[in-house]
Amino acid sequence: AQTVTQSQPEMSVQEAETVTLSCTYDTSESNYYLFWYKQPPSRQMILVIRQEAYKQQNATENRFSVNFQKAAKSFSLKISDSQLGDTAMYFCAFMGGSARQLTFGSGTQLTVLP
Amino acid sequence: DGGITQSPKYLFRKEGQNVTLSCEQNLNHDAMYWYRQDPGQGLRLIYYSQIVNDFQKGDIAEGYSVSREKKESFPLTVTSAQKNPTAFYLCASRGRGASTEAFFGQGTRLTVV
Numbered sequence: 001a002q003t004v005t006q007s008q009p010e011m012s013v014q015e016a017e018t019v020t021l022s023c024t025y026d027t028s029e030s031n032y033y034l035f036w037y038k039q040p041p042s043r044q045m046i047l048v049i050r051q052e053a054y055k056q057q058n059a060t061e062n063r064f065s066v067n068f069q070k071a072a073k074s075f076s077l078k079i080s081d082s083q084l085g086d087t088a089m090y091f092c093a094f095m096g097g098s099a100r101q102l103t104f105g106s107g108t109q110l111t112v113l114p
Numbered sequence: 115d116g117g118i119t120q121s122p123k124y125l126f127r128k129e130g131q132n133v134t135l136s137c138e139q140n141l142n143h144d145a146m147y148w149y150r151q152d153p154g155q156g157l158r159l160i161y162y163s164q165i166v167n168d169f170q171k172g173d174i175a176e177g178y179s180v181s182r183e184k185k186e187s188f189p190l191t192v193t194s195a196q197k198n199p200t201a202f203y204l205c206a207s208r209g210r211g212a213s214t215e216a217f218f219g220q221g222t223r224l225t226v227v
Contacts (some may be wrong), residue, residue: 004172009154033213043118045204045218091156093216101172102147102163102216106156 003028004076004094013082014113019109020067021077022094032066033094040088041109046071048090051075082112117141120205120219126194127199127226135190135222145208147190147216150174150201157204163188190223199226224225 003026013019025034036048051059051068058066063083067076079086092105118139127133137146146162149157159172163182163214177196177199190205192199202223 007155034217043202044223045206045216049213050213050215100145100208101159101162101170102208103159103166104149106154 001096002029002032002096002103004092004103004105006092007109008108010109010111011105012111012113013079015082015084017082018080019077019082019110021079021090021092021110023075023077023105025075025092025094027073027094027096030094033080034066036064036066036075036077036095037091037093037096038086038088038102039091041084043113047092049077053096073105079110084112084114086113101113118205118217118219120222122222125224127224129226130194132194133145133192133224135192135203135205135224137154137188137190137219138186139188139207139217140186141207141209141217142185143144143187143207143209143217146182147208148172148178148185148188148190149204150199151204151221152217159180160190160203181182186214199224 005024032053034051036049038046049061064081065078089107091107095102121136147162149158161180163169177206179191204221208216
């Protein structure tokens with residue numbers, strides 16, 4: 001079974017600054033997919049970015065980018081030019097194997113300060 | 115509009131009663147999931163289904179049951195055997211393709227009194 005660990009329960013960042021959220025995972029699968037989801041106060045889950053494990057190039061979506069280190073089983077999210085609307089709970093998620101079970105970490109509450 | 119709908123948004127039940135949470139999607143997705151969210155514990159998988167008439171237990175299936183008689187629907191029943199049912203419940207669906215994202219409903223907040 002796979003596990004996903006987010007070791008930072010809470011983080012804060014000043015508006016316009018850069019912040020990095022950490023995620024590590026454990027799996028015996030060789031082919032899998034990783035995701036970052038955002039949950040704002042409305043509690044609606046929103047996909048931020050995805051990464052295929054077979055791709056060496058790190059995914060980027062506008063101000064969001066990942067640092068994917070497959071050997072270290074690490075998948076961190078970098079948010080550049082932080083905005084007040086980035087305040088949310090961020091979840092790292094893993095999907096792999098034939099069962100296609102989608103497993104989430106415990107989340108990091110990010111607060112962007114004005 | 116295509117999407118995934120959970121109802122109701124808030125649900126109150128007396129202890130010892132079974133309750134069923136609704137999840138419907140019109141995205142033509144094969145896979146559907148139920149998660150429980152508690153403060154500080156993230157999303158924990160209760161049950162998931164990859165195809166009609168088939169489903170698998172997740173990490174915390176005890177005290178819950180599901181059915182998948184139609185592709186569009188994946189209702190979750192919280193039974194009286196669930197010791198601490200008060201929580202926020204999220205339903206999600208995914209299309210075919212390993213890298214496709216999961217789409218989530220808006221959740222149901224269940225309070226057992």
